[in-house]
Amino acid sequence: xxxxxxxxxxxxxxxxxxxxxxxxxxxxxxxxxxxxxxxxxxxxxxxxxxxxxxxxxxxxxxxxxxxxxxxxxxxxxxxxxxxxxxxxxxxxxxxxxxxxxxxxxxxxxxxxxxxxxxxxxxxxxxxxxxxxxxxxxxxxxxxxxxxxxxxxxxxxxxxxxxxxxxxxxxxxxxxxxxxxxxxxxxxxxxxxxxxxxxxxxxxxxxxxxxxxxxxxxxxxxxxxxxxxxxxxxxxxxxxxxxxxxxxxxxxxxxxxxxxxxxxxxx
Numbered sequence: 001x002x003x004x005x006x007x008x009x010x011x012x013x014x015x016x017x018x019x020x021x022x023x024x025x026x027x028x029x030x031x032x033x034x035x036x037x038x039x040x041x042x043x044x045x046x047x048x049x050x051x052x053x054x055x056x057x058x059x060x061x062x063x064x065x066x067x068x069x070x071x072x073x074x075x076x077x078x079x080x081x082x083x084x085x086x087x088x089x090x091x092x093x094x095x096x097x098x099x100x101x102x103x104x105x106x107x108x109x110x111x112x113x114x115x116x117x118x119x120x121x122x123x124x125x126x127x128x129x130x131x132x133x134x135x136x137x138x139x140x141x142x143x144x145x146x147x148x149x150x151x152x153x154x155x156x157x158x159x160x161x162x163x164x165x166x167x168x169x170x171x172x173x174x175x176x177x178x179x180x181x182x183x184x185x186x187x188x189x190x191x192x193x194x195x196x197x198x199x200x201x202x203x204x205x206x207x208x209x210x211x212x213x214x215x216x217x218x219x220x221x222x223x224x225x226x227x228x229x230x231x232x233x234x235x236x237x238x239x240x241x242x243x244x245x246x247x248x249x250x251x252x253x254x255x256x257x258x259x260x261x262x263x264x265x266x
Contacts, residue, residue, distance in 0.1 A: 010085050020077035021051055024064035035060050051077075069116040079103045083113050087121070093243030128162040129192035133233040134184060134203065135159055136175050139244065160187045161233040169240075177202040185209065196228050 014020050025033070032041040033053060037060040044053035044062065052061045065071050070080055083103060086094050100110035138154040158180055159169045168187050172179050180202050188195060190210035197203040198218045206213040214228040223229060 005089070007085075010082070014078060014081050017051075017077050018046065020081050021046070021064055023081075024068070024070075024077075025053060028064055029062075033062055035062075069120065075103075075105065075109060075113065079105065080113065083110075084117055084120075087114070087117050125166045125168070127189045128160065128165065128168075128187055129189045130165075130194070131163040131196065131227065132188050132193045133159075133161045133163065133196045133230045134180070134188075135161075135198065135230050135233040135237070136172070136180070136200075137237045137240075139241065158183055159233050159236060160184065161236060163232050167233075167236050169236075175200065175202055177205060181205065181209065184211075196230055198230060 014023070033044045033055075034040065035042045035044075035055045035058065037058045038055060042058075043056040045056060046052075047054050047061065050061075051065050052063045054061050063071075065073075065077075070077060073080070083099055086099065086102060096107065096111040096114040099105075099114055100107045103110060103113075105113075136156060136158045139157055140155045156172050156175060157169050158172045158175070159167060160183065161167050168183075170183055172183070184195065184206070188211070194212040194214060195203075195206055197206070197213070197215050199215050203213070203215065214225070216222055216225055216228055216230065224231070
């Protein structure tokens with residue numbers, strides 16, 4: 001079982017500005033800082049009045065925050081790191097307003113931090129292999145009568161999940177085969193993956209594309225057959241929708257663009 005990283009662990013690891021800066025230094029130069037002037041790895045000491053380190057030989061300065069979201073920010077690194085911890089550890093999302101309250105900063109500052117950290121959480125990921133689940137959901141719209149697929153004004157989102165790995169979620173115009181198959185082919189390796197879906201007809205041709213395809217018949221109230229299920233991606237949809245209800249309250253299909261929500265271990 002993976003050990004949880006708690007707020008107590010965070011406070012021990014990052015008690016002050018120096019600890020945060022040391023972390024950035026070690027992340028950027030794990031084998032030691034290469035001094036451009038000396039043209040070799042040299043010992044550096046922390047400059048007391050600046051977010052930099054100075055070479056013990058020549059005095060050349062290096063700045064661990066250069067080229068990062070922390071560059072030229074007057075917000076303490078401890079606040080930045082705590083905001084990252086909150087956004088990465090809160091399963092259903094956190095709002096910029098909550099960051100404002102937690103950090104004691106202005107809403108303008110909280111929103112900028114929120115936006116920059118979200119950019120960091122987006123990354124290119126390799127094609128999936130192993131056990132992969134594919135499903136779609138309907139988000140947004142006004143709740144008038146029937147919910148789910150029959151409700152009006154909803155945006156369709158297709159999801160691909162690598163179990164104990166990453167999630168790719170993409171807004172799509174429909175759930176037709178010609179729409180969903182290119183997403184699966186772009187994100188899943190047919191040689192090394194087993195794809196699990198429900199019985200929707202749009203997935204009928206996956207075996208013909210070279211995938212090992214297993215499906216569960218939700219219409220017959222069957223949700224797990226051995227290792228075949230779509231519980232992981234459905235759990236992800238649940239987290240997304242709870243985040244929308246609790247943090248964002250509503251979303252617009254006009255603003256949704258293809259993308260992914262980042263790494264999520266379910």
